[in-house]
Amino acid sequence: MxxxxxxxxxxxxxxxxxxxxxxxxxxxxxxxxxxxxxxxxxxxxxxxxxxxxxxxxxxxxxxxxxxxxxxxxxxxxxxxxxxxxxxxxxxxxxxxxxxxxxxxxxxxxxxxxxxxxxxLHHLEWAEHPEWAYGGGLYHIACDYRLMIDNLMDLTHETYVHATSIGQKEIDEAPVNTKVEGDEVVTSRFMENIGAPPFWRMALRGNDLPDDQPVDRWQICHFLPPSHVLIEVGVALAGKGGYHADPKFKASSIVVDFITPETETSHWYFWGMARNFKPQDQELTASIRQGQGNVFSEDREMLERQQANLLRWPERKLLMLNIDAGGVQSRRVIERILAEERGVAAASAATAATAATAATPAAPATAA
Structure with missing residues (x-):
């Protein structure tokens, strides 16, 4: 599991x-x-x-x-x-x-x-003085893999997070998925759009206008066993988007450390690391509060999804192209699990062989 x-x-x-x-x-x-x-x-x-x-x-x-x-x-x-x-x-x-x-x-x-x-994956932002981090912890009553699915396909933002980070342009932007070893990456780029409420707040926090068109990006990185780090941000339109000079953008890394508790529950350590105004504690608190509200919306949806799956275990779920990130992430997990089972089986076989070899042979009896 x-x-x-x-x-x-x-x-x-x-x-x-x-x-x-x-x-x-x-x-x-x-x-x-x-x-x-x-x-x-x-x-x-x-x-x-x-x-x-x-x-x-x-x-x-x-x-x-x-x-x-x-x-x-x-x-x-x-x-x-x-x-x-x-x-x-x-x-x-x-x-x-x-x-x-x-x-x-x-x-x-x-x-x-x-x-x-x-x-242990290296986290440069956690050791760099030009980055600030704020986060929290939720206990969520669902399979940890459902959370990975959720984070590797951000299409749901348009609907689950309509009042904070969602917008219709997310649905309209194509999604690219690739696998690099054990890492799965999904990316989506949107150009010349309006910034949603959360990102308008972030723009103001970096002393940028919040009423101008922006270029927006979402790049989700799955790293085993169950970590998802998401590069997110907006830049004033026409300034280079993801590659824009820092003075024209507000960008961050959404940090998602998902720790399984049981087969139907997990500990969700969430947060956001940012590289603009790292010393501004008031901004850190504001972003943390906004992000915490966003993730609380995910929690309700995921827990009810888990309840439905337990109620109808025989029903087959349908897969679309937007699900590719979650599907590929699950494949990485399954491969790692298979490797662990193989090692455990080999160890058990070796132990059994050693025990047999150490057992004295029974004395021969006369015919």
Missing amino acids: YPKNAWYVACTPDEIADKPLGRQICGEKMVFFRGPGGKVAAVEDFCPHRGAPLSLGFVQEGRLVCGYHGLEMGCDGKTVAMPCQRVRGFPANRSFAVIERYGFVWVWPGDREQADPGK
Whole structure:
């Protein structure tokens, strides 16, 4: 259903600033906390004593303390102490590989031995002083792939977001889709059109007139396991569009980190990174509020779509050319899942062969 040997956004640093955080990711119940030196750790959200959620406890001197009977656990999942009890022999909880980078905490839900920090996508905007970022988190009750479909085909903006970023010209502009390795890119360019309300606000924020025709672009990048980064913007018409000088445009990257929770729910870390007026905190707050309202409109549509799909599982969905981005993204996911299943099957076969070889042969019996 979802690749596990990959990096997903688990939370933002503020969510674990002063207490543990319980979160289910790719079907795994985890608890995140800060261990010695403030380093983030993640272990199974299960106390080996009586099964209580460790996320209901607290952190003391870098150890995770169960809020039920005081069992203490280290970052490696090993029980280290409990008041008046001998618990050193308790089996260790599973621990998960974690990275804190780019303003997020990332987790690898699969095989810890395969967790390679080098496989985390580089996010230049998150480290550059000329960029500002503002975002939030929604819990959405739908299959994470429905959100990917939604973001890789922005035709729906005309209808779902009619009062903010939608406009009829989106329907009329052709869509181009291409696949580059594991990355899927869909793009749409519109010339000499009026700017919708959200982008009029962004133009004003960059000291540009909001009543002149603009050229608009949407370039959606799907990156596995489930990230979508969208280059969006408007430039005063005739100034070069996407390639216009920054003084003539308002452009941003819509950031969508989609983290599966279950087969029908996910955590949606949304935001926008912009490279104009990065020090203007009031503008950041205004854009964040506007974008949050836009994404709340998506949430209602997607959750009701999921309910319909669960109600009529036998009905086949129809595909059009505008769906190409989502279709290709799902193909990338399916290929990665097939590779994971193949590796798991090979590992199981190797283990079985080794076990057979290690089993002593039965003694021969006389005929």
